[in-house]
Amino acid sequence: MTDVRTDMMQQGREAHSFALGGKGAVEDFWALLKPRVMSLVIFTAICGLLLAPGDIHPWTAFIAILCIAVGAGASGALNMAYDADIDARMGRTAKRPIPRGAIEPGEAYIFGITLSVGSVVVLGLAVNWVAAAFLAFTIFFYAVIYTAFLKRSTPQNIVIGGAAGAFPPMVAWSAVTGSVDMASVSLFLIIFMWTPPHFWALALFRFGDYETAGVPMLPNVAGVDATRRQIWWYSLAMAPVAALPVAAGIAGWVYGVAAFALTAKFIWHAWAVYSLREGEKAERAPKKLFGYSILYLFAMFGSLLVDRAVSLTGLI
Amino acid sequence: MAEDMQTHTPTDEERARQRKRSVVIAWSLVALVILFFVTTVVRMSSNISMQAGG
Numbered sequence: 001m002t003d004v005r006t007d008m009m010q011q012g013r014e015a016h017s018f019a020l021g022g023k024g025a026v027e028d029f030w031a032l033l034k035p036r037v038m039s040l041v042i043f044t045a046i047c048g049l050l051l052a053p054g055d056i057h058p059w060t061a062f063i064a065i066l067c068i069a070v071g072a073g074a075s076g077a078l079n080m081a082y083d084a085d086i087d088a089r090m091g092r093t094a095k096r097p098i099p100r101g102a103i104e105p106g107e108a109y110i111f112g113i114t115l116s117v118g119s120v121v122v123l124g125l126a127v128n129w130v131a132a133a134f135l136a137f138t139i140f141f142y143a144v145i146y147t148a149f150l151k152r153s154t155p156q157n158i159v160i161g162g163a164a165g166a167f168p169p170m171v172a173w174s175a176v177t178g179s180v181d182m183a184s185v186s187l188f189l190i191i192f193m194w195t196p197p198h199f200w201a202l203a204l205f206r207f208g209d210y211e212t213a214g215v216p217m218l219p220n221v222a223g224v225d226a227t228r229r230q231i232w233w234y235s236l237a238m239a240p241v242a243a244l245p246v247a248a249g250i251a252g253w254v255y256g257v258a259a260f261a262l263t264a265k266f267i268w269h270a271w272a273v274y275s276l277r278e279g280e281k282a283e284r285a286p287k288k289l290f291g292y293s294i295l296y297l298f299a300m301f302g303s304l305l306v307d308r309a310v311s312l313t314g315l316i
Numbered sequence: 317m318a319e320d321m322q323t324h325t326p327t328d329e330e331r332a333r334q335r336k337r338s339v340v341i342a343w344s345l346v347a348l349v350i351l352f353f354v355t356t357v358v359r360m361s362s363n364i365s366m367q368a369g370g
Contacts, residue, residue: 025333026340059358063351126355 028097033073041072041168047301048169051250052176064175067123070115071135077112078143081105090209131175138167155221162195186244193241197231198293204286228274235270239263251307258303266296
């Protein structure tokens with residue numbers, strides 16, 4: 001009798017757990033965190049942390065970066081939970097865990113909210129509450145303002161929404177200083193101005209996907225030529241922004257020279273996108289700009305680190 | 317009552333996934349305990365050295 005009841009309870013538990021989902025592998029949950037985006041967040045956050053004036057214990061610095069990374073991953077999970085319908089209709093995202101059926105949207109929401117709350121609370125308790133509040137705002141901005149409102153309603157979605165991806169170095173900066181300084185805004189602006197040409201280059205060669213999914217990206221709404229023009233103007237506007245860390249006093253001429261060369265090449269790629277309208281070269285140009293843009297951001301922040309290392313060691 | 321419940325006997329693969337998830341959650345909790353412990357030690361030692369210095 002007892003055996004039968006235990007058996008029924010076991011079956012009930014299993015039935016319950018599988019009705020709620022529970023089929024996802026660890027790798028599927030890892031994919032919900034958008035690890036490639038997270039790597040960029042971690043890198044830019046480390047730069048913000050190292051460039052900020054003041055001292056921070058190495059362990060506290062590690063906790064700060066960990067919390068920022070987990071917070072970024074959490075907002076990625078919330079984004080995937082909300083956008084599961086869109087993701088299922090686009091070739092680039094159809095194999096994500098939720099559209100594939102490996103994870104239920106409800107599981108992804110619980111996963112995302114748990115990690116969001118956990119990362120903010122740990123950052124607040126172990127580092128400081130200014131950084132924690134900033135991280136909470138960043139998660140809210142990406143998961144609610146960008147994902148739930150902007151993405152489906154305006155072709156300016158990634159212009160405004162790009163702020164979410166640009167906040168991590170500022171969060172890391174505030175982990176050291178306990179405040180939000182103007183100097184850290186220069187790091188924010190580099191990523192903020194980079195985001196539109198980066199995503200519009202992607203949208204130019206994937207705009208069929210966005211059209212199918214009903215996402216109002218600039219090429220679908222304003223047209224391909226208007227997008228090429230916008231990419232060109234935003235890329236030109238990146239030039240003075242790239243010089244801001246030098247003006248703000250957080251970088252020297254090593255960064256200045258690297259930023260000049262890197263931004264000049266970005267503008268050259270953007271010019272190719274703008275000027276080439278037909279043929280194979282015109283089709284390849286946005287792909288080249290997109291590929292280069294990823295390298296560009298890593299290289300810009302990498303050169304900030306090299307610049308800081310050079311000035312600290314007194315090599316030059 | 318039992319008929320109302322959605323029954324599903326997990327396959328071996330699903331059981332293996334569930335086990336792996338449980339192991340990762342367990343290790344995450346262990347990591348969290350270590351994280352809080354070391355953080356406490358670091359904060360306490362820096363407070364002590366600040367008091368000694370001041």
